Amino acid sequence: MGLFKQITDKPWERTGIIGGLRAEGTFSAPPEKVALVFFLVAASIVFSLFGVSYVIRMELPDWIPVSEPSQLWFNTALLVISSFLFQRAKTLISNGKKIVTSTFASGGVFAILFIAAQMVTWQNLQAQGLFMTSNPANSFYYLLTGLHALHILGGLWVWSKSLLRLLSGAAQEDLRLSIELCTVYWHFLLIVWIAVFAVLSNT
Amino acid sequence: MAYVPLADQDNEADLHHPHSWVTKYVWSQDHKVIAIQYGGTAILVGIAALMLSLLMRMQLGFPETFDLIDPNAYYQSVTMHGMIMVVYMLTALLLGGFGNYMVPLMIGARDMVFPFLNMLSFWFYLASVLILMASFLVGGGPTGAGWTLYPPQATLAGTPGHDMGILLMLLSLGVFVVAFTMGGLNYVTTILQNRARGMTLMRMPLTVWGIFVATVLGLFAFPALLVSVIMMTFDTLLGTSFFMPAIIESGTALDHNGGSPVLFQHLFWFFGHPEVYIVALPAFGLVSDVLSTHARKNIFGYRMMVWAIIAIGGLSFIVWAHHMYVSGMNPYFGFFFATTTLIIAVPTALKVYNWVLTLWEGDIRLNAPMYFAIGFIFTFIHGGLTGLFLGNVVIDLPLSDTYFVVAHFHMVMGVSPVLVIFASLYHWYPKMSGRMYHEGLAKLHFWITFLGTYAIYLPMHYLGFLGVPRRYYALGQTDFIPESAQDLNAGITVAALIVGSAQILFFINILWSLRNGKKAEGNPWGAASLEWQTPDTPPVHGNWGKELPTVYRWAYDYSVPGAKEDFIPQNMADADVEMESKSN
Numbered sequence: 001m002g003l004f005k006q007i008t009d010k011p012w013e014r015t016g017i018i019g020g021l022r023a024e025g026t027f028s029a030p031p032e033k034v035a036l037v038f039f040l041v042a043a044s045i046v047f048s049l050f051g052v053s054y055v056i057r058m059e060l061p062d063w064i065p066v067s068e069p070s071q072l073w074f075n076t077a078l079l080v081i082s083s084f085l086f087q088r089a090k091t092l093i094s095n096g097k098k099i100v101t102s103t104f105a106s107g108g109v110f111a112i113l114f115i116a117a118q119m120v121t122w123q124n125l126q127a128q129g130l131f132m133t134s135n136p137a138n139s140f141y142y143l144l145t146g147l148h149a150l151h152i153l154g155g156l157w158v159w160s161k162s163l164l165r166l167l168s169g170a171a172q173e174d175l176r177l178s179i180e181l182c183t184v185y186w187h188f189l190l191i192v193w194i195a196v197f198a199v200l201s202n203t
Numbered sequence: 204m205a206y207v208p209l210a211d212q213d214n215e216a217d218l219h220h221p222h223s224w225v226t227k228y229v230w231s232q233d234h235k236v237i238a239i240q241y242g243g244t245a246i247l248v249g250i251a252a253l254m255l256s257l258l259m260r261m262q263l264g265f266p267e268t269f270d271l272i273d274p275n276a277y278y279q280s281v282t283m284h285g286m287i288m289v290v291y292m293l294t295a296l297l298l299g300g301f302g303n304y305m306v307p308l309m310i311g312a313r314d315m316v317f318p319f320l321n322m323l324s325f326w327f328y329l330a331s332v333l334i335l336m337a338s339f340l341v342g343g344g345p346t347g348a349g350w351t352l353y354p355p356q357a358t359l360a361g362t363p364g365h366d367m368g369i370l371l372m373l374l375s376l377g378v379f380v381v382a383f384t385m386g387g388l389n390y391v392t393t394i395l396q397n398r399a400r401g402m403t404l405m406r407m408p409l410t411v412w413g414i415f416v417a418t419v420l421g422l423f424a425f426p427a428l429l430v431s432v433i434m435m436t437f438d439t440l441l442g443t444s445f446f447m448p449a450i451i452e453s454g455t456a457l458d459h460n461g462g463s464p465v466l467f468q469h470l471f472w473f474f475g476h477p478e479v480y481i482v483a484l485p486a487f488g489l490v491s492d493v494l495s496t497h498a499r500k501n502i503f504g505y506r507m508m509v510w511a512i513i514a515i516g517g518l519s520f521i522v523w524a525h526h527m528y529v530s531g532m533n534p535y536f537g538f539f540f541a542t543t544t545l546i547i548a549v550p551t552a553l554k555v556y557n558w559v560l561t562l563w564e565g566d567i568r569l570n571a572p573m574y575f576a577i578g579f580i581f582t583f584i585h586g587g588l589t590g591l592f593l594g595n596v597v598i599d600l601p602l603s604d605t606y607f608v609v610a611h612f613h614m615v616m617g618v619s620p621v622l623v624i625f626a627s628l629y630h631w632y633p634k635m636s637g638r639m640y641h642e643g644l645a646k647l648h649f650w651i652t653f654l655g656t657y658a659i660y661l662p663m664h665y666l667g668f669l670g671v672p673r674r675y676y677a678l679g680q681t682d683f684i685p686e687s688a689q690d691l692n693a694g695i696t697v698a699a700l701i702v703g704s705a706q707i708l709f710f711i712n713i714l715w716s717l718r719n720g721k722k723a724e725g726n727p728w729g730a731a732s733l734e735w736q737t738p739d740t741p742p743v744h745g746n747w748g749k750e751l752p753t754v755y756r757w758a759y760d761y762s763v764p765g766a767k768e769d770f771i772p773q774n775m776a777d778a779d780v781e782m783e784s785k786s787n
Contacts, residue, residue: 011757025396045426062461139443
């Protein structure tokens with residue numbers, strides 16, 4: 001039954017079993033995936049509210065525009081590669097291919113490289129004398145990049161757990177969902193990063 | 204799909220039954236134990252917040268007689284009372300407590316889908332409570348910024364607790380948001396994916412609908428609180444200027460420059476207004492089920508009730524600026540927010556009509572839960588009507604800083620949800636404990652609480668019209684407030700002390716009945732919804748014994764024509780319903 005049909009049903013008119021022989025969820029997806037989608041919506045609200053705050057704050061008179069370091073393009077490339085590798089691992093495991101471990105592992109490694117590169121960018125900024133409190137544009141820069149990095153670290157925690165299980169020879173079938181969810185999460189963080197980058201570039 | 208016998212579908216074996224006392228009652232992953240942990244903690248902090256309000260009342264009512272608190276302590280009490288009651292008591296009790304207890308039982312599940320996350324949610328909540336309570340112990344005490352924590356005053360000298368107090372408050376709120384997110388993902392996913400066979404969305408009891416939509420609101424609104432908490436923490440600790448404007452503190456210019464305090468207000472109320480409905484929607488659901496059960500009638504307009512819950516939830520995100528009329532805004536915005544605010548009255552009034560129509564010609568059983576539920580209809584109508592006044596910009600401006608507002612929000616989101624909580628605690632007490640509470644004591648508790656809250660809050664409306672300002676430690680000398688206002692204040696304080704101490708009746712009742720109450724049958728009210736059909740009372744770990752229930756009907760088959768009993772449980776097939784013998 002479609003969702004619309006479900007919530008327009010008149011429950012008092014019909015008794016008896018509705019549905020199949022087994023209990024059915026509203027969406028034909030594992031609960032972990034449903035929970036992840038809700039989490040992603042909540043996380044994107046966090047980032048959008050920061051984005052709105054940025055735009056409002058930008059219009060106040062003390063705003064000093066800061067041009068974004070060009071290194072960010074390089075960092076973005078690292079994250080794109082990471083996301084691509086996760087997608088590749090997901091495709092491999094869906095097709096039942098055996099050689100998934102190295103792809104999955106390198107996906108995470110590129111994410112770690114991304115965070116390292118972000119930290120280098122921070123240091124370069126600080127070397128130029130642009131600190132957290134120097135001006136509001138910088139405050140937002142550190143805040144948004146930091147928050148994004150924290151989200152990646154959270155993803156890496158799940159990634160490392162799955163990787164350990166892969167390495168210790170767990171059945172690939174057991175890890176399929178885990179790898180799929182990691183991939184969804186990585187794509188989400190890539191989109192968020194591009195949005196953050198766009199917001200920060202808009203000075 | 205191949206036929207799978209019911210017994211073989213069982214996932215009972217997947218549940219790890221706890222063996223030691225510690226895993227059963229402390230580090231428990233059972234939703235019912237977590238619910239009681241959540242509820243117990245929420246009630247304890249609620250008592251602390253109640254005490255704070257009594258301190259404030261004694262100061263306001265008898266400023267000469269009692270010298271218990273100074274102006275600083277008064278502001279700290281106002282702040283902590285408000286924040287604890289709204290977030291740490293009502294939200295935690297309704298969603299962490301009732302959400303946890305009711306959801307799996309009502310939808311016919313064995314537990315939440317992520318029991319470990321559920322346990323973690325409680326421990327994070329407990330941590331947030333402990334952090335908050337720790338602020339009473341640090342130098343400077345808890346923050347006295349008002350529960351809205353508006354910058355810049357929240358962090359400036361002159362506001363009590365402007366150093367450690369506010370930081371602990373922000374940290375505690377951050378931890379609370381994490382706890383709520385873990386719990387909330389659980390409730391939402393469990394309701395969507397883990398319902399028993401035959402339990403369609405529209406067969407769910409309204410309690411589950413209320414909790415579901417409230418949880419979604421929470422997942423989407425708490426991020427706004429988190430965002431404002433993070434930026435305010437940065438302003439305070441690291442010296443950024445997100446919210447802090449250029450400002451002089453005790454003669455010294457601070458380093459802040461150009462921040463926007465109004466931005467904080469927008470973010471705070473973008474959370475703050477949905478928060479009202481995060482509290483109200485579960486209460487709406489619970490009260491609907493209590494009313495229907497004790498009126499022996501199906502809830503009137505079930506589909507409308509569901510859609511009203513969803514509509515209220517959606518609208519609650521586009522009304523937030525009605526809390527900020529006094530801050531000033533473009534008149535067109537004021538017009539927009541006044542309009543949306545008044546539109547919310549439509550689905551809300553629809554719910555009230557439906558509750559009243561549920562009672563209409565019902566076979567009403569005036570048990571204690573029903574007293575509280577009907578009492579709720581009264582207090583909610585009163586609180587709701589004053590909301591219509593305050594939703595209009597021109598009426599809000601003169602009334603906003605007076606006791607009229609205090610009366611309004613206490614009626615609508617203080618007294619009303621609390622009455623529902625009492626109704627629900629009495630109603631489900633037999634299922635939770637296996638014992639009946641003492642009926643007479645419960646009714647006494649109701650009358651003192653219900654009449655007492657009117658004695659407290661009705662006069663406050665008049666004080667508001669007189670222009671008595673809220674948030675003031677003492678009235679002082681004014682021309683426009685007559686001296687009799689002080690007499691009214693004294694009367695309110697007496698009523699508050701009586702109502703406050705009368706709550707002990709409730710605790711005596713539930714504690715005494717735990718041992719000495721009459722043993723409860725599994726379904727003492729003759730209720731149709733699933734939680735009353737568990738094989739054990741109170742339900743054991745895994746809830747349903749060997750076989751999960753199958754659902755054949757909605758949750759409101761009361762007084763069905765032709766049926767012998769005046770209710771048909773949700774898990775009873777048509778063929779098993781005993782009919783009255785007819786001579787056909």
